Amino acid sequence: MKQLSSTMRFGIAVVFTLPLAGEMLLMPWHIMLPGSRLIALVTTTVVMLVAAWPYWESAWAAFKQHNANMNTLVALGTGIAYFYSVFAFFVGLPVYFESAAFIAVFVLLGDMMEEKMHQRASASLQKLLSLQVKDAVVLRDDKEVLLPLDQVKTGDLVQVKPGAKIPTDGVITAGTTTVNEAMVTGESMPITKQVGDSVIGTTINGNGSITVRVTKTGDETVLAQIVAMVKKAQTSHAPIQKLTDKIASIFVPAVLIAAIIVFVIWDVVLGVTAIQALLYAIAVIVIACPCALGLATPTALMVGTNRAAKLGVLLKNGEVLQKMTTVTTVVFDKTGTITTGQPVVTDIIGDDPQQVLQVAASLEKDSEHPLASAILERAQADHVTVQAVTDFMAHSGQGVMARLNGKPALIGNVKLTKNLTMKPLFQDQLRKLQAQAKTVVIVGYAGQVIGLIAIQDTPQPQAQAAIAALKKQGMKTVMLTGDSYRVAQAIAQQVGIDEVLAEVSPNEKANQIAALRHQGVVAFVGDGINDAPALTMADVGIAMGSGTDIAIESGDVVLVHNDLYGVVKALAISRKTFSRIKLNLFWALIYNLIGIPIAAGLFARWGMTLSPELAGLAMAFSSVSVVTSSLLLNKTKIKLTE
């Protein structure tokens, strides 16, 4: 009997309830089938054995442990109606078999719905995991062998063909390619990868053939960690749920007591027959079943966190979701969070900008300075050819000098170029660019300054829009950075941040957050190792997905897409989910609050009563409506500007 699923039980119970339903439909015409009482006894007994028995068993086991729960209510409702009817059958009184059968069928309907919903919610996680490839081509003893993924070990060399999925996380040891990492990072452009670059498992290899040294396998991979995080968030409970728990443990005994009181009032005070009074009491027990109350929070949470994950926002638990709805201040780290973390050339000043860039790029060709890579990237983008230089000489802290086409060329700061003449126009520009907090290098050629190149760690493309959206929602925005006040202020102005806290050391960051928490609920957005304490100190820590492992570990929310709009999305989806939880709780309670008095016969004088079987239907409907309401979270529009 235990092997039957809810669906099968439901099917059998429905079949055996049909004769009872048919008879009920015929009742208004006073048509009585011959032997209907006997048919009712037999079919209901089958329904009880198939549908109600598990509840009786479970309720009894719980009772022995001094526990009462919703199974207790179901068991009592069906048990009382059934056993009373059996007694009534033999002594010749009216029977109420259909009540017992209908209650059991409707409760099973609720169970079945829940089973279906769980299957659907876990399906999306399965989908994430199924992205993983099953096997990999591994180099073993100089031979390529196809091995199942679970046999691939850290340190193995794996071959990845063009267009194939990269089997697991690793570092490229041979070959160059582009990789589409959209599924993990949300970055839609393929990224060029060469020897030494790390690759993420399940991302798609582009046009090149590469060899990858495996660095992580199994549960340690980026994908597995994302899955684990989503799972944890789905199973965690929002604090609001503690309220439901408390209600549930007191609720059931209280309902039993209420049912007894209802019986006594009808029977003793109002003097109806004992059977009538009993039916009122049974209806109270049935309608009170707090199934919907129990489903309200977890189902909404499950759907909400799933929806967030699809938008690239990983919420680590339900508690965060609730806290998120109270945030008043959003604090941002600067480098790597508001800015891209990679300096780029913003301005090239000179009579011949092309030449300025060419001289600069040629000089910086072999330099590993971050400013050099910005210049080289720009040269590549502008299709400027890099020329060979001779007599190369680096002046530490100043710049570099060399000969280009036989003439002296240099790039560096004012100290290096003090002997050269600089046009007043360039001097003006130099001051102007520096006022914008840009780093400016001076390019000299053949004895004179030919131009300037300004470099800056520029804001992320979405930063300005995201911050504007947050401010529209009434959020206070703050920038917290270790960088100089001048640089921070310039960036803050570009993106529209209200307040700047600059020149803050990493240890101080957490203290600053603590201070801000006196004024409101603080969310901190960061990415670096130095942000970890601040992420933990904030009410809600939001880590950028591209951030360091420790930042991601310390954060409560991870923005996979690495885009500041994720903050707006996270706030919006948290609010949506939380308001849905409240709505669900409201509906679940309303069913009980309105249903119990009606079932108790409080409005009987005005002809409004609830028979036990209708109470069963109403209860099943409340569970179904709560689950539906949660599932609808998948479909609701998330307004990002509200």
Added chain:
Amino acid sequence: MMEQIITLIGAILLIAGIIWWFFGKHESEKTQATVQADHQQATVVVKGGYSPATVVLKKGIPATINFAMEDGTACLSRVVFSQLGVDKDLREQKITPIQIPTDQAGEYDFACGMDMFHGKVVVK
């Protein structure tokens, strides 16, 4: 009249009984996991609740808790360890083993899918 008084007294006794049974102080069951070689395990019977509801594990020894499903209703069909991210369907097999990390002392709460039934694992 007599009948009604009897009903009334019966009802009051029943209510008092319910209050005593459900709200009175009753010790909850507790088990220490059995250690065999370098592994410890305990069995929790799932039937109308969790029995025992509290399992005590020794720190540092790998542990498995076997959930033996004996309940036929949907309410108890899943067990959820929210801190561990575990959400398992218990109806797929008779006994569902769940690994519990014991490298740190602490408590892990577990509950049914609707968070109505509760139990906990104590690592110390």
